[in-house]
Amino acid sequence: MQNRRIGDVRVSAIGLGGMPMSIEGRPDEDRSIRTIHAALDAGITLIDTADAYHIGADEVGHNETLIARGLASYGGDTSGVLVATKGGHLRPGDGSWTVDGSPDYIKQACEASLKRLGVDAIGLYQHHRPDPTVPYADSIGAVRDLLDAGKIRFAGISNANPEQIRQAREILGGRLVSVQNQFSPAFRSSEPELELCTELDIAFLPWSPLGGIRAAGSLGGAFAEVAGRYGVSPQRVCLAWHLAKSPIAIPIPGASRPETIIDSAAAGTLTLTADDLAVLN
Ligand SMILES: NC(=O)c1ccc[n+]([C@@H]2O[C@H](COP(=O)([O-])OP(=O)(O)OC[C@H]3O[C@@H](n4cnc5c(N)ncnc54)[C@H](OP(=O)(O)O)[C@@H]3O)[C@@H](O)[C@H]2O)c1
Numbered sequence: 001m002q003n004r005r006i007g008d009v010r011v012s013a014i015g016l017g018g019m020p021m022s023i024e025g026r027p028d029e030d031r032s033i034r035t036i037h038a039a040l041d042a043g044i045t046l047i048d049t050a051d052a053y054h055i056g057a058d059e060v061g062h063n064e065t066l067i068a069r070g071l072a073s074y075g076g077d078t079s080g081v082l083v084a085t086k087g088g089h090l091r092p093g094d095g096s097w098t099v100d101g102s103p104d105y106i107k108q109a110c111e112a113s114l115k116r117l118g119v120d121a122i123g124l125y126q127h128h129r130p131d132p133t134v135p136y137a138d139s140i141g142a143v144r145d146l147l148d149a150g151k152i153r154f155a156g157i158s159n160a161n162p163e164q165i166r167q168a169r170e171i172l173g174g175r176l177v178s179v180q181n182q183f184s185p186a187f188r189s190s191e192p193e194l195e196l197c198t199e200l201d202i203a204f205l206p207w208s209p210l211g212g213i214r215a216a217g218s219l220g221g222a223f224a225e226v227a228g229r230y231g232v233s234p235q236r237v238c239l240a241w242h243l244a245k246s247p248i249a250i251p252i253p254g255a256s257r258p259e260t261i262i263d264s265a266a267a268g269t270l271t272l273t274a275d276d277l278a279v280l281n
Contacts, residue, residue: 001043001268002243004250006124006203007154007177011082013243013268015046015205016261017254020213022053022063024095027256029066036070038258040078042265048180048205048252050086050128051113057093064116072118084124084178084205085113086158088131088139101131103142110146126156126180127168136164140171147175156180158207162196169200180205180252185223185238185280186215198246209242209251210235216254222279232270235260239267241280 003010016039021032039047053063064085071078087109090098100106106127113122127143130136146152156178157168169176179197181190183206190206197204210216216235223234223241230237235253242251255261272280 001265004203004248006046006082006084006250009082011046011250012044012265013250014044014239014265015048015084015250015252016044017207017252018047018049018063018067019053020254020256021066023055023213025213025256026055029069031258032066032256033070033073034258035255035261036067037074039255039261039265040070040074040076040081042262043268044261044265045081046084046250046252047081048084048207050089050126051109051116052086052089052091052097052128054091055093057091060091061112061116064113068117082123083117083119084126084156085117085122086126086128086180087113089128099129099131101127101129101134101136101139103138103145106139106142107146110151114151121150122152124154124156124178125152126158126178129159130164136167137171140168143168144172144175147172154178156203156205160193162192165193165196165200165202169202176202178203178205180207182207183242184209184211185219185221185241186211194246194249197248201248204246204249206242206249206251209253210238213254226272226276226279229276230270232266233263236263236267236270237272237276237280239264240270240272241277243267244272244277
């Protein structure tokens with residue numbers, strides 16, 4: 001598995017997205033733990049989660065708790081695993097997603113994530129989504145305070161436009177290490193953010209890199225055509241395509257089954273040719 005950089009640490013070029021193990025349609029806990037262990041066995045050292053990956057209002061942080069359990073019960077060394085969580089998004093329990101970007105809320109959410117993850121400092125803490133009712137500078141100011149207080153090791157943002165990336169970078173005093181935006185073959189409009197992250201040398205974590213939980217299985221077209229040439233899955237080709245887009249891209253495919261994350265992790269060793277990329281682009 002090739003490595004890429006987040007802040008001053010190296011992580012696997014393919015991460016594990018934890019969301020499918022905790023929202024609607026999630027598997028039982030045993031299968032989720034097996035999925036996390038399969039990811040670790042495959043050399044994955046970046047796990048993306050969020051306090052908002054849950055269903056009921058009474059189970060906030062379901063996914064963080066699951067990831068903590070998966071790491072604690074793994075037989076091997078997990079000291080090199082970077083857990084990336086997020087705050088600022090909420091699920092009130094009726095299926096909807098809301099936001100709260102107030103500094104007090106973000107600091108309180110971070111404290112709760114620290115407890116669930118059972119760590120003194122969160123590896124990578126990402127502001128989940130801008131709150132239109134709160135100045136962005138105030139939300140990111142809270143993340144800066146968390147960095148200064150040593151509650152988080154690295155700071156990232158998510159669902160941000162180029163202006164917000166520049167603003168966050170300035171507020172964090174150059175300590176912005178990652179941007180996580182939606183990007184997939186079917187959703188390419190985060191191209192400007194990907195380019196800006198490449199220019200600024202900030203990690204870019206495409207979310208729903210396969211098109212999202214419902215669409216990931218039906219990835220076809222050019223991706224299926226190239227996959228046929230290599231005798232691999234279209235999903236693996238898709239992840240290799242993400243990696244080829246920029247040296248700072250680190251896709252985080254979601255999984256709820258060991259088989260899918262094992263297949264996805266193998267994208268870290270699949271190199272596409274210029275001809276392949278021309279077809280896919
Ligand atoms: N920052 C944000 O606002 C935001 C929003 C959405 C998601 N995210 C993050 O991004 C991660 C990825 O996004 P996502 O989970 O929405 O969508 P995705 O990664 O595009 O698709 C996930 C689905 O793809 C399937 N899959 C994965 N690898 C596969 C393979 N090699 N072959 C066939 N199927 C495969 C999985 O199936 P199985 O379930 O059967 O394993 C999974 O349900 C999330 O888990 C979450 O961590 C962040």
